[in-house]
Structure formats: structure tokens, C-alpha cells
Amino acid sequence: GNSVTxxxxxxxxxxxxxxxxxxxxxxxxxxxxxxYVQYPGEGLQLLLxxxxxxDKGSNKGFEATYRxxxxxxxxxxxxxxxxxxxxxxxxxxxxxxxxxxxxxxxxSLTVIP
Amino acid sequence: xxxVTQTPRYLIKTRGQxxxxxxSPISGHRSVSxxxxxxxxxxxxxxxxxxxxxxxxxxxxGRFSGRQFSNSRSEMNxxxxxxxDSALYLCAxxxxxxxxxxxxxxxxxxxxx
Numbered sequence: 001g002n003s004v005t006x007x008x009x010x011x012x013x014x015x016x017x018x019x020x021x022x023x024x025x026x027x028x029x030x031x032x033x034x035x036y037v038q039y040p041g042e043g044l045q046l047l048l049x050x051x052x053x054x055d056k057g058s059n060k061g062f063e064a065t066y067r068x069x070x071x072x073x074x075x076x077x078x079x080x081x082x083x084x085x086x087x088x089x090x091x092x093x094x095x096x097x098x099x100x101x102x103x104x105x106x107x108s109l110t111v112i113p
Numbered sequence: 114x115x116x117v118t119q120t121p122r123y124l125i126k127t128r129g130q131x132x133x134x135x136x137s138p139i140s141g142h143r144s145v146s147x148x149x150x151x152x153x154x155x156x157x158x159x160x161x162x163x164x165x166x167x168x169x170x171x172x173x174x175g176r177f178s179g180r181q182f183s184n185s186r187s188e189m190n191x192x193x194x195x196x197x198d199s200a201l202y203l204c205a206x207x208x209x210x211x212x213x214x215x216x217x218x219x220x221x222x223x224x225x226x
Contacts, residue, residue, distance in 0.1 A: 034214075043117075043203070044217040089156065099146050099207055099215055100169040103156035 002027050006090050006104030013080055013111050021075040021107045023064075023090035031092040033057075033066050033073040034101070038087045047075075047088070080111045115140065117206050117218035125224045131192040134221045138185050138206030144168075145187040146215060147179060150201040159202075162187050163209050191223075199225045 048057030162181035
């Protein structure tokens with residue numbers, strides 16, 4: 001079947017620290033991969049995406065590379081800020097007929113000054 | 114452009130009742146998807162509608178149903194409510210092409226007593 005496994009949280013980092021949130025997936029075909037972010041009290045927002053192997057998605061200093069050989073899509077940021085505190089969701093979309101996303105359980109990140 | 118709107122934002126029902134949730138997608142979007150978010154199960158896909166037709170369906174019982182109108186607005190109905198249906202129900206809209214971004218609404222918080 002299709003599923004996403006995400007690093008368990010919560011994660012607490014100091015400002016300017018390096019962030020990695022691990023994400024691995026199982027898919028019956030060739031999925032597109034996404035990272036969504038949910039800030040406190042808000043809905044999910046797309047952070048970045050990659051639609052094929054070796055693609056790198058990037059946005060707001062965050063990066064993730066689609067690794068088909070390791071079925072992974074780890075999220076990284078070189079220097080986190082307090083404003084990055086949120087819940088991060090890894091997701092895949094496998095269908096070629098519309099949208100059917102599979103989400104990971106989410107990783108809560110708190111950045112302290 | 115206005116974002117995805119969901120009404121109501123909060124709802125309290127008792128077991129056995131039924132409930133209808135509404136979602137208005139971003140103008141021009143023809144795809145509407147529904148997700149259930151709970152602490153235990155995370156985000157789970159319910160179904161997707163495109164041009165008034167259900168295009169994809171998740172693994173939920175028949176008590177969960179939906180429809181989409183000609184203006185792309187969508188409703189989700191849950192009949193014979195159970196305590197376990199308490200969750201945040203998220204609606205997402207998109208242009209309808211595969212592997213594309215979905216834009217999420219703020220959700221409807223349903224509590225079943």
C-alpha cells in the first residue's frame with residue numbers, strides 16, 4: 001500500500017540550529033512528494049514539493065530531495081528561526097487521476113531564542 | 114484570491130445524529146478533497162470530487178458521503194455519528210491536475226458527545 005513515515009516529535013531546537021526531519025515513504029507507483037506546514041491556529045500550507053526522483057524542492061530556506069533509492073524525502077534547513085515553529089507534514093500523492101494525498105503523522109518543531 | 118472557506122468552524126453533535134459540513138474552494142478550482150484529522154490517526158483522505166463527480170475515495174464507511182455542486186462548492190455528510198467521528202475535518206481545493214498543490218481550509222472541528 002501507500003504510506004508515509006515521519007520522524008517522531010516533538011523537536012526543540014535553538015535559533016540558528018540545523019534542522020532535519022526525516023520522511024520515508026512506501027508507494028505502489030511513482031509518487032509526487034510534498035512537505036506541508038501548519039502554523040499554530042492556521043490551516044496546512046504547502047512548503048515545497050518534488051514530482052520526480054532527484055528533484056529538489058526548496059522554499060523559505062527549507063530543502064528536500066526526492067531520493068527514490070532510499071524512498072526518502074527528508075526536510076532540512078540550515079538555520080532555523082523562532083518563526084519556523086510549527087507542525088510539519090510529509091505527504092505523497094500517488095494517483096494519476098486527481099488528488100489523493102497520504103500524510104505522515106506530523107512533526108512538531110519548537111525553536112527557542 | 115480568497116482562500117478555501119469552511120463552515121461551520123465548530124460543531125457539537127450527539128451520537129446518532131447526522132451532520133453536514135460545507136466547503137467553498139478557491140475561485141477557479143474544480144477539485145475538492147476532504148480529510149479527517151485526529152490525534153491518533155493523523156490526516157486521512159476521505160474523498161475527492163471533481164466536476165461534481167467523486168473521483169477518488171479513501172477507506173471510510175458509507176456513513177461518510179459527499180457531493181459537489183456546479184459552482185464547485187462541496188458538502189460532506191456524516192450520518193449516525195459515533196464518538197470516534199470527533200475530529201478536525203479539512204477541505205482542500207486544487208486545479209484538479211494530478212500531483213499538484215492542494216490548498217487547505219481552516220477546518221471544521223466536530224465534537225460528538
